[in-house]
Amino acid sequence: MFKLRSCAMAAILCLQPACNESQDRDSLPSPAKRVVVTNTKLEAPAQFVTRHEVEKGSSMYQTLKSEGLLPQTILDLVKTAKPIMPLQDVASATTFEITWDGPERNTPLKLDLRYAADSSLVLERKGPGLEWMATRIEHPITVVQKTFHGFVSNSLWESAEFVGMDPSLITSLAEVFAWQIDFSREVKRGDRWRLTVEQKIVDDKTIGWGNILVAEYENDGQLFTGIRYPAEGDKAAYYFPNGQSLKRMFIKSPIKFGRITSGFSRSRFHPVLHVHRPHNGVDYGAPTGTPVMAVGGGTIESIGRNGGSGNMVKIRHNGTYSTAYLHLKGFATGLRRGSSVEQGQVIGYVGATGLATGPHLHFAFYENGVYMDPLGIRFPAAEPIARNQLSKFNLLVQNVMRTLPDWQLAQQDKPSQDTRPGDHDHTVIR
Numbered sequence: 001m002f003k004l005r006s007c008a009m010a011a012i013l014c015l016q017p018a019c020n021e022s023q024d025r026d027s028l029p030s031p032a033k034r035v036v037v038t039n040t041k042l043e044a045p046a047q048f049v050t051r052h053e054v055e056k057g058s059s060m061y062q063t064l065k066s067e068g069l070l071p072q073t074i075l076d077l078v079k080t081a082k083p084i085m086p087l088q089d090v091a092s093a094t095t096f097e098i099t100w101d102g103p104e105r106n107t108p109l110k111l112d113l114r115y116a117a118d119s120s121l122v123l124e125r126k127g128p129g130l131e132w133m134a135t136r137i138e139h140p141i142t143v144v145q146k147t148f149h150g151f152v153s154n155s156l157w158e159s160a161e162f163v164g165m166d167p168s169l170i171t172s173l174a175e176v177f178a179w180q181i182d183f184s185r186e187v188k189r190g191d192r193w194r195l196t197v198e199q200k201i202v203d204d205k206t207i208g209w210g211n212i213l214v215a216e217y218e219n220d221g222q223l224f225t226g227i228r229y230p231a232e233g234d235k236a237a238y239y240f241p242n243g244q245s246l247k248r249m250f251i252k253s254p255i256k257f258g259r260i261t262s263g264f265s266r267s268r269f270h271p272v273l274h275v276h277r278p279h280n281g282v283d284y285g286a287p288t289g290t291p292v293m294a295v296g297g298g299t300i301e302s303i304g305r306n307g308g309s310g311n312m313v314k315i316r317h318n319g320t321y322s323t324a325y326l327h328l329k330g331f332a333t334g335l336r337r338g339s340s341v342e343q344g345q346v347i348g349y350v351g352a353t354g355l356a357t358g359p360h361l362h363f364a365f366y367e368n369g370v371y372m373d374p375l376g377i378r379f380p381a382a383e384p385i386a387r388n389q390l391s392k393f394n395l396l397v398q399n400v401m402r403t404l405p406d407w408q409l410a411q412q413d414k415p416s417q418d419t420r421p422g423d424h425d426h427t428v429i430r
């Protein structure tokens with residue numbers, strides 16, 4: 001079923017366990033010490049280590065077979081490995097090493113497989129009967145703080161790309177300020193941002209990112225600061241330095257990075273019906289399949305096909321506010337009338353069902369059953385930091401603000417305005 005390609009042998013290295021470097025240390029004065037290998041008595045046979053990779057479309061079994069391991073040996077390895085890491089589950093591009101009894105590679109003695117960034121499986125022949133034994137080795141994850149800063153010349157995306165920030169962190173940054181800034185329409189040239197994030201490192205390699213600890217975004221001259229508190233636990237949220245919550249009843253956009261193609265209007269020319277009629281909502285242009293989020297928590301009042309509205313979800317948030325999401329391609333699985341949804345939960349995907357000229361989301365907002373312009377309303381904030389936590393919070397604010405990079409750096413690192421995406425080799429304007 002899988003075709004396995006044996007891995008490159010480029011990295012064969014010879015391990016000589018009997019190398020007598022330490023013996024030489026006593027007899028030869030340093031620093032002129034030379035290791036005389038020719039005199040070494042090789043009492044233990046020289047072991048050979050080969051390095052392999054499970055190719056795409058291949059399997060661990062195939063790889064081992066193509067390396068000449070006997071079927072019985074492979075079966076023994078599979079059985080021994082199973083409680084730690086079933087070898088049939090090893091992903092392609094996984095690398096492993098085999099230690100052999102010698103350069104002839106007659107008998108494998110050990111197999112060392114890095115199956116995850118932080119875990120290895122070691123299979124080794126041990127004991128009197130030289131049977132295979134399995135050991136799991138954990139590689140410790142170090143968490144350090146890393147900072148990034150950017151200056152928006154074209155888009156938020158490019159400003160992050162320009163400074164080499166992982167794209168997933170742009171989304172995280174946008175999530176911190178989802179209640180303050182609509183990143184699909186309010187990002188302006190000249191905006192700047194800076195943040196401190198947890199970086200997870202194993203063996204000097206970044207394996208992922210943790211929480212953003214503090215972030216600042218200056219939008220059209222207005223500065224927003226978000227500080228994560230408490231640092232631990234799933235109750236963590238972002239607060240302004242004065243302890244007020246960034247969180248509001250509604251996030252500012254049901255789509256993360258769309259753009260507004262048509263605003264709320266009491267009368268506009270309808271592109272399909274070709275008549276003047278009110279536009280009772282906001283249109284977001286975005287590719288088909290873009291996730292659509294509930295802007296606030298609530299209960300699904302209706303979900304399904306609804307004439308010219310196409311596939312539509314309507315959510316009741318409380319006695320006053322409701323929202324509706326139209327022209328969806330489809331709905332998130334498991335949702336039905338009466339389901340409760342959380343703020344930011346994906347409820348469906350952008351489409352062009354019903355009366356629509358192309359893929360977009362029509363987002364409608366109701367106050368007491370009357371259409372309102374969602375962009376013109378300011379909503380109450382969530383709970384601030386509790387009074388008895390304020391001194392602890394204030395201390396955290398002081399410490400965490402100090403970790404941010406200087407604004408001056410963001411200014412210096414601004415890309416030229418004709419920078420195209422992916423073009424990292426441009427002059428920096430100062």
Ligand SMILES: [Zn+2]
Nearest residue numbers: 281282283362
């Ligand atoms: Zn519309």
